[in-house]
Amino acid sequence: MKTxxxxxxxxxxxxxxxxxxxxxxxxxxxxxxxxxxHTPLVTTLKISAVRLKLKDGSEQHVAVTGGFLEVKPQKVTILAEAAELPEEIDIDRAERARERAEARLAASGQENLDFRRAELALQRAVNRLQVAKGK
Ligand code: ATP
Known part of the structure; x- marks a missing residue:
């Protein structure tokens, strides 16, 4: 098994x-x-779940909020603005963040700064909820 x-x-x-x-x-x-x-690589990361196949073959999801992925010959690094394992995610907090973001989206006109910020906050909250719930 290679790791x-x-x-x-x-x-x-x-x-x-x-x-x-x-x-x-x-x-x-x-x-x-x-x-x-893998050949060396640097890429930005979206707000998303990173999926890992661990040493024992099991799968682990990690919620990441933006940042970078760097692949070097002997090492992979993810440098994220924020990242949480499923068990670290406070579901109530993420639900509240989602509700706040949805209310702001409904209140703000499209294409302005508040709209974009609320959209990103919504993405972070939904991503955390999905990772916490194992989806
Ligand atoms: P909130 O409005 O609830 O603060 P946010 O999306 O604005 O959410 P971030 O700025 O992405 O929060 O993260 C700030 C810090 O809080 C980071 O350390 C992040 O890991 C942590 N964090 C944010 N939301 C949660 C959550 N639901 N459960 C656990 N940690 C969280």
Whole structure:
């Protein structure tokens, strides 16, 4: 079984650090699947769930809020603005964030800054809810 070391870090903490069999992430230019030995790569990341195949073959999802994925010959790094494992996600908080964002979207005219900010907040909340609920 081949593995590659993966670190998922935010400005605040190391969220995940272990060897994995595979990383599937939503890059700015489309989904990327990283296996050990992948050629070097840097891509932006969308607000999304990163899917990991762990050493034991099980699957782990991590909610990431933007940032970058870097593949080096011997290491994969995800540098995210925020990232949470499913069990770290406060579902009530994410529900409240979703409700706030939906109310702002309904109140603001399209294409202005508030609309875009509310849209991103909604994406973060929905992503967290999906990861927390294992979807
Ligand atoms: P909120 O409005 O609830 O703060 P947000 O989307 O604006 O949500 P972020 O700015 O993306 O929050 O994240 C700020 C910090 O709070 C990060 O450390 C992030 O991991 C954490 N965080 C945000 N929402 C949750 C949540 N539902 N459960 C656990 N941690 C969260």
């Amino acid at each position: 590659v070391p993966l670190e998922i870090v935010t400005p605040e903490r190391i969220v995940f650090s272990d060897d994995v069999q595979m990383v599937i992430a939503r890059g700015g230019a489309g989904d990327v699947g990283i296996l050990p030995g």
